Every structure is written in C-alpha cells, then in structure tokens.
Amino acid sequence: MKRKTVKIIPLGLFALAFALSTARHAQAQDAKSPYPTSMAPLQQYLMDRDAEIALARSAAPTSVSNDATVLVFGRQGYETAVEGKNGFVCNVDRSWMDQFENSPEFWNPKRRGPVCYNPAAARTLLPITLIRTKLALAGKSKAEMNEGMKAAIENGELPALDPGGMAYMLSKQGFLNSKCGNCAPHLMFYVPVKDAHTWGAAPLGTDAPVLLATHFNGAPEPVTEFIVPVSEWSDGTPADSDSHAH
C-alpha cells in the first residue's frame, strides 16, 4: 500500500466524521437551513434510470455489484431494475435516510447515497429504506415520517435483524452531504441496538477505526450501524485521489 493511500483513512475518517457530526447541531437550524425544510418537488429527487443503476453499482467493487440486484427510485418508490444472482442489493439512498433529529439536509434533493447490502442486510435493512421512502412519497413531514416508522416497527413490519448484516458504501460518485460530498469510502455493519456499546465504536468526529452512525440506533429503528472507513473507492483508486470528484 502506498503511504499516500494509508494516510487517507484518518483523513477520510475525519471528513466523514465532521460531515456527519454537523447534523447534531442542526435541528434548531432547520428553520434557517439553506436546504428544504419539507420535501422538494419529486422531480428533483429522480434521476436517469441507467445513471442511477450505474451509481447504485458504484457502491461496491464490480466483483460484488455486477451480480447484485439493483433498485432504482421512481415516482411510486423503489423498483427492481436488475435482478441479481449473488444476494446483494444495491440502491441509491435519498436524503430521508438521515436521522430524524438534527438533520438539516433531511430533504436535500441533491443527496445520493449509493449502497450495496449483503444478503443478510438486504433482508433486514432494506425494508427501512422502503418504508421511509413510502412515507416520504405519501407527503409526510419529517415528524410524521418518524411517527410512521415507529408505527411500522410496532406493527412488526420490520423483520428481525439477521446476524452478519453489512453493506458497502465505496462510491466516489456519491453525494452524502454538503459538507464532505462523497466523504470517505466505508463499510457499514449492523447489530441490534442493545449491542451499540459492544464494538468500542467512537462517536463521529473522533479518530477511531470504528464509528457509531447517528441515524437509526433506536430513533426509532432498532438497529445500530457501525462505520469502518477503508482506503479505496470501489474503482480501486485511493481515497485521497479525487476524493471529492462527482
């Protein structure tokens, strides 16, 4: 590994941490946020279908994403664009996957979060994406979405978390938020909320190999997400090379 490449992990980690941690202070800022405080016109969240397929696949190395199922976001919600054969599912998250509290970019129509879930996570995490998207398309406010998700959980609409759930977010072309753009390539791991303190994860904004994501974690989804930054984008380039190109 080149020294330059090695160095990017803490740098990228910092960028990721900084960007995500800014959300903490933001709820009070919603009123003066430069981003929409309610859903923008739907058209702004849509994108060219082929481009969305390519963007979704860019979340993981081609050795993973080429055989993955790909979902694209349409006017009625996510739909299957490509049937896969390896159990992975790739899609491009929109802004409403943010935490419900302290999230000034919750409705930012520019947000694009390419992600590829492994089979265990596809079974248990993807339903969160689908439910949140359904609520957003139903015209719910952020607060109403939060309540809607709580109701879905109480109604047993979220499957129990499978062990070994993880996901790739290695896309150089993503736009995770306005602070760090595509931020840093990283893996994500999912555990029950009760295990949130069992990995030694540090808060976002600290220089640690395992970080605790600010969304989910019982608010309201009963899932904790850990973030592990890695050194390369899905195309094999080091994370310190064109790390903000998109």
Next chain:
Amino acid sequence: MNRKMIRLIALGSFALVVALSTARQALAQDAKTPYPSMAPLDQYLMADRDAEIAMARSAAPESISRDAEVMVLGRHGYETTNKGKNGFVCVVQRSWIAPFDDPEFWNPKGRAPICLNPAAVRSFLPVIVKRTELVLAGQSKAQMFEDLKAAVDKKELPAMEPGAMCYMMSKQTYNDRNGHWRPHLMFFAPLTDPALWGADLPGSPILAFNGKDSPERLTVFLIPLGQWSDGTDAPPM
C-alpha cells in the same frame, strides 16, 4: 493497495485460527520449518509482566484497552491481571494460535496482541485458552487438532456469536515472515461463505479465511486499517 501483499500478510497472521490443512499435512511440513516442535516454555513467556500487559493493551485504541481486562501467559496458562470495565479482553496470543500448517506454529518469538469485544470474549477467547491449555499439556499438533475438533463436537467450545469482533492494531505484533504486518479488524462467524460479505473478491476491502478444514470450524473476516493503535500511520507496502 497492493492486495496480493495484504493477503500474504493476512495469511501469516497468528490470529487467524483457520487451519488450512489437516494435522497430517502440518506434521509433514514440520521437518521443513525452523520451528519443528515446541521450544522450551520460557522462550514463549515474557519475563516482564508489565510489558506483556502493555503489549496486550496496544492491540486497540487506548479508549478501548484502558478499560479492558488483560490476561497474561504464565506457566499454567493465561491469567487475569485486572478486572475490566467495558467487557473487552486483551491478550498477547502466541504462535500456536496460527493455522496448523503454518511453519511458524512453534515460533517462540511470535506475538499477536488482540483485544476481543464481549461477544468474541465469550466465543473466541475460549479457543485461545483451549489451544494454550493443550500446548502446556505437552500435546503435539496432531493431538491438539484432534482434541480441538472433539471439543467443538462436544460443544465444549462455543459457536461464534453474532457481532464477535476484535482489534489487532498493535505495532508490536511480530512473526518472522511478516514482521509487524498491518493493523486490522477481524470479525468472527460460524463457518460461512465468504462471498456473503463480498470478501476475497477482486477489489474488495475485506479478506476472509474460511476454516472448513480447521478444528474450530469458523470463518474470519479481516479489514486492514491505515493506522496503528497509537495513531501513527501503518508503513507503506
């Protein structure tokens, strides 16, 4: 990243309790290794107990290891030195945690500090303790292999728990072949298909060791990191 190099390094890790061959194969290799059998026990022990504690703690960032329980190797096995507060246990593994066909299986200079999270403490630490117990009982590799297999069959060794993981970020890690290797995280799972994590595929940041032929029958996933536990950069490859 030079993936081939990373993989070679990872394959040499003492922490990878994935025997890639049978005990018979391992025995056949013993004649070729500079470490064909166990050295005198003293060579595996660290005279300075405080140094071993510090080395064990160096496996993880200080924020984790300062509150961890630490075990050190004595003449009768691993001994607890303190009560931890966060459920982690840090220990310096010796060479016999390596795969059975590793030529450095008996290298007395081998040191592999590791900090296990609570789930790994319950499910992987017993492997470390059991292997050590068998070594100190004077068993050969072949005997160890059979006893470990029997322990798994009788459920004396637990299955890997969901969420079992560990930190191996110590700059003091050592074996002859790879020196200090690279800092990394490891995740333990019952025997599983590495492809379910996209591991070992071209371009994947995850390496896997599928222990289908190991006595413990577990799969280890490994993610190389860029920094040691003290915050310094890992060396260029």
